[in-house]
Amino acid sequence: MNDLKKDSLTVFDKLRILTDAAKYDVACTSSGVERKGSGEGIGNTAAAGICHSFSADGRCISLLKILFTNHCIYDCKYCINRKSNDVERTTFTPDEICELTIQFYRRNYIEGLFLSSGIIDNPTYTMELIYLAIWKLRKEYRFEGYIHVKAIPGADPAVIQKLGMLVDRMSVNLELPTAEGLKSLAPNKTRQTILKPMRQIQNGIQNSKEELVLYKHAPQFVPAGQSTQMIIGATPESDYQIVSVAESLYRKFGLKRVFYSAFVAVNEDKDLPALPGGPPLLREHRLYQADFLMRFYGFKAEELLSEDRPNFNVLLDPKCDWALRHLEYFPMEINKVSYEMLLRIPGIGVKSAQRIVKARRIANLGFEDLKKIGVVLKRALYFICCNGRMMYHTKMEEDYITRNLLMADHKAPASLVINGQEMTYSQLSLFDDVRFQNVNAVQHGIGNDRKWIGMG
């Protein structure tokens, strides 16, 4: 605790150190709650979330994402702030956090505050310090914008409860997809201590909703819901294991979001994998695609992957991949099939499907209309017909369609020769050595609120 007092760094240095220490946390959304300003403070929130900038890695900057302190009593092997690392350490004062948040917010740099922390002394004490800072920001500085805080596993449930009444979103990091992974890399954490606050927050949200039915102006507990994140590629889990974990988190813990964080090697440790190709970004991207398919498109984890096919296809997104393995459903008649089936067509996203359903009530749709609606025809055309006709003459054959899809995305090599043998695309996905490590495709936005619906 003496550390807290003898800190003589400037705000400038503290911001540099505590931003650098916080940046590996992926969640940066400001969505989930719509709240007007009270007229007596500063701030409001928008349900869809608002991004304010994008950093050089293409990730969105929505919240002032900082640690309260990077002092930590834990020694998690993947973490830059682990106790055994020799890094500059510092701690913000509550007023510094409040001033930064308010001054950034007034200039429309940010949508709110994301506050996480290393552990000083013990989880409960740390959580208390965070509570005091947030209380000050809400009550003294009258900040009504978005606040996301980390709940620290092992902290007294009473502190989590009162903090939850002040913030919009809480998250507990799952850290690693399985309990074994956690044991090997985070010796001070257990799956049980992580799931406990997650359950508490879930129950808190549920109770708060019930109270809201009775009393319209009852204060709300974590109104924007809770999220979590896990590191991908530090431990040997398969994609199938990961999506199954995510699916059960959504189902059993009522999470709003699960975030996936491609492992970035910041420490050298014999227990950590070497990743010469850089962080597994394509793999992370595929997991986000699958996550959206599960949340908005009605897919189940076992439809996307299985014990026999435990990993995603490098070349095709999970939805195309599913469609190609289920050509028996296609081509689908745009003017007839249900909304649920429309969502299964590659090239049609949630918005397009909704527009199709509304527009076809008034008049029959043709291919020209689909274009205006926003359907990605170059992908959809192999899977749909309008008024009984497909757009072009198309063979309903997996290899033929795969080749054409890849050519449309400029991903198709002229011919595929592996070990001196020409391959078909369906054979390709069986090959493990052409897996993610070697492919560095262009990534799309991660951890954002924006631009995700377009995935067809």
Add this chain to the structure above:
Amino acid sequence: MEKTVFICEDTLEGIFTGIYDAYASRIGHDKCELAAGDVPLEMFCDYIQVLPSKEKAEKVIRTLKKQFGEERFYDLYYVLCSNREDKADVVYKTVVVGLSNDLHQNLLDHLSNPYVARAFEIRRNVANEVMHIREFIRFQELENGLLLSKITPQNNILPFLMPHFADRFPLENFMIYDENRKLAGLHQSRHNWCLAQTEGLNPKLSSSRSEQERFYGDLFRLFCKTIAIKPRENLNLQRQMLPLRFRNNMTEFQ
């Protein structure tokens, strides 16, 4: 076929009066066209200059709200705030389609109709710009405490931006200045916002930054630089999410 063009002032009142006059003329909707602002003259056309009338415009607004609902009315409002030349005619024809097909609140769902599809497209374009500017707009604090922001939007989006920021900063004095239109959105602490047409911004006003301004600008630039993860660097993705055209007015890119 000879057509009649109703030329209206490029304001809500002007265009709604145009719609009223086009209906009242009984010329037939397929022979009528609406144009807002300055239009290039064509051969074989009759031109009718529309005089903006508050009374006629209000009648049209009342009818639209009643027939299509408040939400669809605001959709059309978005269209009318765009900078597209065909916007007045698109709204006029969309209204004709909506009334003759009894579309009511489903007005913009009828995407197989070319006018509705165009209205839908323009609305989306304007709404997207509102969304982008709402994210990327930056305020600077002047010596007198006023927060000032300059924007250069394609469409006339101040009417949609001001409510958002007035709700967000109820206790601030702030001004959003649309350089393309010389239009200022003004908000005084604890008051309603308003729009004012100006002759241009007083350069003295906008150059007197507060002492803290530089400090917080530097801090935010530091934050943006530090938050990026080096092994993930992807400038293409950054450009895709935040196109260069927005960056001129943004603190972190200065």
